[in-house]
Amino acid sequence: MLELLTISASADIIRSDIGGGYDNRCSFHGGCEYRILFDCTINNITSYPPSPSLLTGARAVLPVFRTTPKPVLYRESGFSPPEIELDRIALLATVRLRRLDPYHPLRRRAEQIASNGRQISRFARRTLALPNSEQINPLQYAPWHPREPRGNAQARIGAPMGRTKEQAAANFMAFQRTIPSSDIVIFSDGSRLADGRAGGGYIGLQAHHQFLRSSLSYGHGKEVFDAEAEAAIAYPTAQFATNLWICLDNLEVAIRLLSPSTGSSQEIFESFRTLAAAWPLRKRLPHTKSGSIQIRWVPGHAKIPENEAADLAAKEGAASIPPAPHKSSYASLKRYAKTQSLSAAQSQWEKVAPQSYQDLEITTSPKRPGELQLNRLDLGHVIAARTGHGDFADYHEHFNHDDAYLLCQCGARKAPLHFFFCHIAKRRAPRPPGPPSEVISFLLGTAKGAQKLATWLAETHFFEDICPRQPLLST
Template sequence: MGHGDLKPEVYPSAAYIPVGIGGKRASHEPRPLNIHTHTHTHTLHPPWTIQESREAALTRVGAPEGRTKEQAADNFQIFLQSIPENDIIIYSDGSKLDSGQTGGGFVGFQANSQILRHSFPLGPNKEVFDAEAEAARAGLEAAAAHPTAQRASNLWICLDNLEVAIHLLSSTTGSSQAVFEEFRTLADTWPTRRRLPQTERGSIRIRWVPGHADIPGNEAADQAAKEGANKTPSSSLPWSYAALKRHTKSHDFLKAQTHWQSAAPQAYQDLEITTFPRRPEELKLPHPLLGRILAARSKHGDFADYHERFNHQDAHLSCRCGTRKSPIHFIFCQIAKRKAPRFPGNLSEVIPFLLGTPKGAIQLAAWFSETQFFEDICPRRPPS
């Protein structure tokens, strides 16, 4: 039996930062917070409660499990053909615009005909994860109330967000807890709905769909979700846990950037060094090489001006080439030029690149190692 033939079982309800570079500064300050938030607790489900394993949940929803998107799409199309004609299939999706507005939408099919379609706005206080969960819950509610539900044994909820899919009939301590609880409560009532005598009680089934794979139902749900995000909610909705976490993180980052722009040493400002990214790649360099680069950035190191400033009587102020040591002497050193090719480009661009970006710092460290610049050419103390 292939992946596309799987019929998942129903699960019962029951920073040292300043060395970093690059990044675009935010163009606006974060908007003020509305403190009205959804209730969220990490102890909603006690740790001694028997939980479904992630592996079991992934199998239950038909997760990709190493398949390519094309393979998963083909398997899903085959799987659709195995669903009884009278079962209802709901495709749900969530969307978030560049403006931050979110929305959800769903479409429903039965006997190869569309019987449901709806879109709704959620405003700026949600994330796509929340919108996906809201759309699945709304789709389930609409399908259960539809007159033709009495002819359907099972109700299939199909969505392309794997994390939402595995939590719809399981427990979660993440965002949109109340929505997932409502979904499970609605799912419990499906077998008790009014139905025709020959119709089985059935259950709610969850199925993952590969997104943007030309699956008509999923594409229709995606379009409905975008329409929802473009609408304006009638009132401000509470912040979700995921959205509040994202906003707080962004707010802290912008505050740090603002402070850094005023407090950064002039040398760092000249190189346009910011606090982003948090873990720049140059931090992985060997400490001796990283130390040389940080010294050149800060101008605090084995440099003539630095030694004279602090009256270091025993310091050697010149390179072996006879030139005074400086943070960017490696660019001009005649011995180094003969030993290894000079960095190409204009100095006004080369120096900020080498000292002001993670990629440039890594290249510079490799050049230092290749030329043995600080060991042989411009050592702290000349050979005896």
């Protein structure tokens, strides 16, 4: 493994800047410049399209040598290639069609395209490519429609409002004991698995006895937000209860359930409001009061048995076989747009990742790389060690840097992985324990490892007086 890392670091020097015939210059000691031309494809790696502005920005963000490959600049800066970023913006704009009012010309045009199915323009192709999803009407409630202040809604549902989870759990259990035994209490919860499938679950109690339990599967078309909203709708007809209490641990759902909604799952929330209005008109026994539906927030994962039971039912629902395809929610549609962008960036990175990054198992291209939390000096050392484009003997010899100093104070040649094997550094501070191949992959291949490497380099003063760019002046 170490041999592969060392060989690939040297090979990446030759790979250098993977540009489409770009005239790249690298300036180092004494201001000398060397003109290098590179082919747009090297070792079957497809390059990114030219984007001078983005690359200039990436080089301003990152402390790197000019010959650092373009894929590395994009990956380490968190910038997306221009074609991926433009596709993301266009997709998000298309998603927003689902939230236009019924009289908006773009919505009318999109409805015409959906009815005839003809892909006669880019707008039509993007519109037809969207999954079947709900349509939000932002004008269903006028802006001057009276709305309950958020603070009042939080007080009504027993929101945390500064309390700790333990305090909120104790207060909820005390409140639960005050609910009349004849009332029905529904604990509902939603869950989403790692693969994107969502589900809901709920249990019903009356007179401290559980008489209802159900799990619901929503497939990939719902968010946890939507799953909890739908789980809260499904409650039994009550002949004996005065009030129906809906208890759930999603604060936003709890606030929105009885309020006018112009967001995701608008139809679901409106259905719940209709059911809440119909509750006093339900068929009930003569001695039973009309009552109402009440919403109560319950702290999640706070060892409240009923909520834990609802959470288990929700997980079972998410893991079960989803129903036939149905309309996705607006929230899941936005997540779909985000996922498409991340997936495109990841696919592109897998095609263009330098061999040294593959050897270090750096397989992802995150939007916000954790390494950017390092200071610029440490970040530069990490990227140089990953790419081989830095103050290393092979690099200087390749570019004929005659005035470069090629040796460490220990007498060994400067190399991307020399910091790990330098015997002077070993005496100053112990390196992380473990097999070298695993430790090096951790230190250079992960953001957490890069933080530990930066700490170790600071303790040993490795690049200051053990392996400096130029030999230290003797006193």
